[in-house]
Amino acid sequence: MLADQHLLRIPGPSPIPPSVQRAMNQTMIGHRGKETKDLIQRIKPRLKPIFGTEQDVLIVSGSGTAGLETAVVNTVKPGDEVLVIVTGAFGDRFVKICQAYDVAVQRYDVEWGAAFDPAYIKTYLKDHPNIKAVFATYCETSTGILNPIQELCTIVHENSNALVIVDGVSCVGGVDTEVDAWGIDVLVTGSQKAMMLPAGLTFITVSEEAWKIIEQNKQARFYLDLRKYRKSLADDSTPFTPALSLLFGLDQVLNLVEEEGLQNVYTRHELMKKMTRSAFKAMGIPLLTADDAASPTVTAIRPNDFAAEDLRKVMKQEFNLSVAGGQQHLQGKIFRIGHMGYCSPADVLQIIGIVEISLRKIGKQIELGQGIRAAQEVYLQQGVLA
């Protein structure tokens, strides 16, 4: 096998564009000097369109989970009643963080592979008027579901004073996200998915309503205290030493997004989703999720006549193609293909081409080229990509 070729198609971390890699390699600078101030000044306004907000996007050095914990400790305190919508492993993580802080968590468990039902929330909120916050996952990485966040916001705000707190880690940057227009109170994402960076940064937006709660919240916190980040960012700075090389990279990521055009980035992700799904449908291999609830960034496949792990093993051994397996009770039952960030329709063709060969290698009698053809047809129907 060709040495040093790594086809990284797990649902994050995702591959780093070469120009971003180069940007991250630049000479280290002092974190309190003018160069860092200039860098933050350059980044600040250009992050906003990705989140669909006029607010400053706060940047905390840490992984996505640090971002989720930031959302929790700033908005709620022990004893507060919250609802966590659990559509997979990452909804579950919100529950665990809340429990660690003695927050009174109610779970709304949805079968893994389905999106939540906003109508359920409406009823729930009427029956539970003291709910302080509703936690939801935008893209549930463990299942490839894209949840209806816009509808959730409408229903929560019409029926309660609860905040809507959203984990957008595995899709923001690749999927249209309108924090202000939809009314997301706190949105968290990470750097290592559609944002095309290594893990190590988490991005957080906060609504005016959420700030009122955050300012008053008695929950103890220090490093993750969003008030510190807002105050520093107003001065183009950070409260603690930032992960500077990732900021160098982020500056270049923003160049790439602007070069392609943000709407084109979203169109590309939508196209990659459709190509991938059409390919598996053509091959007669079941998808875990329904079309109308599928994420543009990750596709979960639930085979019924071969072992997902056998396929993953062959693809890794022969092509160094990594896709993810299933988590928790879906372990061994599904595999998940990441098509986010630095990934193109041409890469989807390559992935499907490898899947087809590897299926034959594990003994499944599919017709070669059939999945590829379906993906190609989707591409051609789409017209010219900008």
Next chain:
Amino acid sequence: MLADQHLLRIPGPSPIPPSVQRAMNQTMIGHRGKETKDLIQRIKPRLKPIFGTEQDVLIVSGSGTAGLETAVVNTVKPGDEVLVIVTGAFGDRFVKICQAYDVAVQRYDVEWGAAFDPAYIKTYLKDHPNIKAVFATYCETSTGILNPIQELCTIVHENSNALVIVDGVSCVGGVDTEVDAWGIDVLVTGSQKAMMLPAGLTFITVSEEAWKIIEQNKQARFYLDLRKYRKSLADDSTPFTPALSLLFGLDQVLNLVEEEGLQNVYTRHELMKKMTRSAFKAMGIPLLTADDAASPTVTAIRPNDFAAEDLRKVMKQEFNLSVAGGQQHLQGKIFRIGHMGYCSPADVLQIIGIVEISLRKIGKQIELGQGIRAAQEVYLQQGVLA
């Protein structure tokens, strides 16, 4: 289109493996210090298997053409009679270099797209006993021909005292090359093709017979004087400042080749050739070269019902996939796909997938997935790649 994705599939320069890129980025060192000596000592023995020689492989900083000129100025002088076998643009280059030095050049012109006929050389040498050297091209990049160098060596050595001087620029490293066993007197290659490096180094092997000529040759030369390189290399050094970052990269290239195994590298190239050719045959699109004369590193396609340039344009615009056009009289008539060095069967699937879509975009009614399927079938017939 995804910004910063460049699918570079011209027949060289070829893509650089990430670990080689990183190696080249290491801190600059002095070219006369111990570290450089150690580096050359590490490289020297490990280059030999790639060339199939026990002789030291000389390294000149310069492009492939500098290597071709090195071969000329060291072995012949004004007035010497030489035969240049011209199977394409790079055979032609040998002619031009010889002419620039007033060498008495005879051409043996072969139709572009065919390999030369060793039997012709036998007759020719009998009729021209004063020929001092026969120049040939191993892989003719302009047509994708792999010429029969082993047979050439046998015939030349059995029928004359002429040296066999070979341009191996676009294949050595990807194709079995046995300098000692076949009796190649001077073999030249460049760094930017199957050697997985940027352009800037040229590698030259010299037989004992050739050294006898070179030592005595009155032709004026300085930078390209191979005697200087042999003398320095014996002491793990170079006569002039070497292109050090490329040597850093070469050290890592050798690691990658050893990790994969040299025979596996050759098998991979052979497989990529067969996959590519099968795909175009399945699509009913003519290849320029016959199967038994085709190079494992580059494939030339000669379409008869669409414009090569239209296809190249769409592939570049929509996928940033670069393949080469034709040279000289084949300009606009063929296109050439490089599958050498840092290129895998998975990459061939991607290229063919893009070719199929792009053919439809320019109005050719091919059946989607057909070329891919043929390539996949070749892969599956090949069994497991090591």
